Amino acid sequence: MQNKIKLAIIGFPLDHSRSPELHNYALNYHHIPGEYKKLSIKPGDFAQTINELKNKDYQGFNVTVPYKQKIIPFLDEIDPLAQRVNAVNTIRVKEKRWIGYNTDVTGFIHPLSALNIKINRALVMGAGGAALAVCHALKDAYPDLGLIISNRSEERLRLLITHLARSGATQKIDAIYPLEAISREQPIVDLIVNATSIGMGDMRNTSPLDFSELNHYPQIAYDLIYNPEQTQFLKSAKKYGVGHCINGWPILVHQADKSFQIWTGKTFPRELYSHHKKMENKE
Numbered sequence: 001m002q003n004k005i006k007l008a009i010i011g012f013p014l015d016h017s018r019s020p021e022l023h024n025y026a027l028n029y030h031h032i033p034g035e036y037k038k039l040s041i042k043p044g045d046f047a048q049t050i051n052e053l054k055n056k057d058y059q060g061f062n063v064t065v066p067y068k069q070k071i072i073p074f075l076d077e078i079d080p081l082a083q084r085v086n087a088v089n090t091i092r093v094k095e096k097r098w099i100g101y102n103t104d105v106t107g108f109i110h111p112l113s114a115l116n117i118k119i120n121r122a123l124v125m126g127a128g129g130a131a132l133a134v135c136h137a138l139k140d141a142y143p144d145l146g147l148i149i150s151n152r153s154e155e156r157l158r159l160l161i162t163h164l165a166r167s168g169a170t171q172k173i174d175a176i177y178p179l180e181a182i183s184r185e186q187p188i189v190d191l192i193v194n195a196t197s198i199g200m201g202d203m204r205n206t207s208p209l210d211f212s213e214l215n216h217y218p219q220i221a222y223d224l225i226y227n228p229e230q231t232q233f234l235k236s237a238k239k240y241g242v243g244h245c246i247n248g249w250p251i252l253v254h255q256a257d258k259s260f261q262i263w264t265g266k267t268f269p270r271e272l273y274s275h276h277k278k279m280e281n282k283e
């Protein structure tokens, strides 16, 4: 009989994580016996719990907020992309060795490349972990890109720009600080990305940018949030005629699909890419 596969997501808090639904669906679909669980680890227990997990027979993990960087010293090996981004969201355990990968970067580009639109200039709002993956993905995919980053706090914005420069970004990177200054600066861009938390949870009725304040509209508005499916940011973009509006669901599924391939060698069933219709409002 085939051995059972043991997979889990590590993070804190994990109440809203959709990863178990996706991975357990894919395990069932491929008739792979095993389970994908949530392992919610409080920050004070992180090091001890990780060391205990090293003696358990897990074959893989996803890593999410706030541990994507904190996990790195616990790895035996790191893939070059994860090393450059300095963030790990996937671990494969091979003969007791923990190998770290980053599948968030390709997850972000996937729905953009499907549009086949030339992107010359992009504005990314946010400077947290998600913005870091987005900026790396954009600069890898579009070598001539003009990148503008805007954030609420100046310190994190500067840290992100310094990190990008150190990791070999050759593109020009401009900063707009704070977010409210975007409407004063009126940047002309092809793509605007919301990589802030504004639009979800307690902030679900707000948007980091009101398109009514812009003189020029991008071709693409991209929100990393997938619940709600249509954030205020995407609603505002649609109202002002932005042609392509993308939410965070395709990234979530694509990065999960890549992780699943690393662990099992199999791909996600196609229906998971439109599964959000059944899952939305399940908060």
Ligand code: NAP
Residues within 6 Å of the ligand: 065, 125, 126, 127, 128, 129, 130, 131, 151, 152, 153, 154, 156, 157, 179, 195, 196, 197, 198, 200, 203, 224, 225, 226, 248, 249, 251, 252, 253
């Ligand atoms: P993070 O590291 O905590 O960063 C949060 C970002 O949001 C920071 O730029 C922060 O600005 C900004 N922010 C938070 N509250 C704000 C407020 N009230 N006003 C203005 N700015 C505010 O989180 P993250 O991991 O980067 O995640 C960011 C978003 O991306 C979240 O909504 C998350 O759900 C989404 N996400 C989606 C996926 C997916 O698979 N679809 C994957 C990853 C993340 P400061 O720097 O000033 O604090």
